[in-house]
Amino acid sequence: MTSISNPTIHTDYQLHPPPCVPNSTRFVCISDTHSEKYNVPDGDVLIHAGDLTYYGEGLVQTLKWLRSLPHPVKIVVAGNHDSILDANHWSATLSGRNERERILGKGRELNGPSGTFIYLQHETTTFSTEGGKLWKVYGSPSAPRYSDGAFQYSTKTEAEDIYSAIPDDIDILITHTPAYQALDKTRRGKHAGCPVLARRIEELDRCRLHVFGHIHESHGAEVRSRGEGRPDLVAVNAAMSSSSPRVPVVVDMLH
Numbered sequence: 001m002t003s004i005s006n007p008t009i010h011t012d013y014q015l016h017p018p019p020c021v022p023n024s025t026r027f028v029c030i031s032d033t034h035s036e037k038y039n040v041p042d043g044d045v046l047i048h049a050g051d052l053t054y055y056g057e058g059l060v061q062t063l064k065w066l067r068s069l070p071h072p073v074k075i076v077v078a079g080n081h082d083s084i085l086d087a088n089h090w091s092a093t094l095s096g097r098n099e100r101e102r103i104l105g106k107g108r109e110l111n112g113p114s115g116t117f118i119y120l121q122h123e124t125t126t127f128s129t130e131g132g133k134l135w136k137v138y139g140s141p142s143a144p145r146y147s148d149g150a151f152q153y154s155t156k157t158e159a160e161d162i163y164s165a166i167p168d169d170i171d172i173l174i175t176h177t178p179a180y181q182a183l184d185k186t187r188r189g190k191h192a193g194c195p196v197l198a199r200r201i202e203e204l205d206r207c208r209l210h211v212f213g214h215i216h217e218s219h220g221a222e223v224r225s226r227g228e229g230r231p232d233l234v235a236v237n238a239a240m241s242s243s244s245p246r247v248p249v250v251v252d253m254l255h
């Protein structure tokens with residue numbers, strides 16, 4: 001039996017994936033581009049799951065690149081490297097603040113009416129595709145503390161505060177961190193994803209797609225059946241940065 005949410009996923013293709021499945025929305029997923037540019041196939045929606053920059057450097061270049069891509073909808077969250085976007089993390093000095101404002105001002109200019117992207121920092125957005133399908137999305141830049149970095153939390157309580165803000169009825173979740181035990185294995189074999197996020201996702205009955213990055217070495221996609229009339233959940237670790245070549249993960253979601 002084919003589930004209504006049956007997704008088609010492409011993680012390995014030469015330059016162009018096969019055409020989009022009819023009556024679907026094509027999501028093209030990237031993350032952890034760290035100021036580098038990649039070949040990105042066309043699609044209805046581009047999702048960037050954070051780490052646009054390398055320690056805050058290269059934000060403007062990355063936004064220019066994202067702006068040049070053809071996707072009619074582009075949704076972006078930040079990551080632990082994007083310290084310039086984290087007001088709590090950026091330098092407390094006046095020159096630091098001025099520099100931040102200067103760069104963010106340039107970023108805002110780039111986010112004009114043409115070539116716009118939707119930046120989500122613990123926020124929800126909805127959009128509809130050309131075919132009229134409405135999607136509800138929540139995006140968060142957070143991750144468990146690891147070394148120094150932006151948007152990180154240290155305690156279970158902080159994590160619960162962050163993830164309890166996700167609306168129950170979202171279709172798509174974008175976070176920088178993976179959830180615990182879902183494409184979150186480091187090269188040392190440790191599961192570095194967030195258990196609080198994993199528990200919250202279990203409560204999101206309508207969620208069909210979770211896009212994240214952060215743990216570069218667990219790039220890929222997996223589909224999890226959740227039973228009891230709930231749609232399958234596609235987890236995508238979209239991290240691009242790697243010593244071996246990778247392509248963006250493409251997911252066609254039936255309407």
Ligand SMILES: [Mn+2]
Nearest residue numbers: 032051081214
């Ligand atoms: Mn990264």
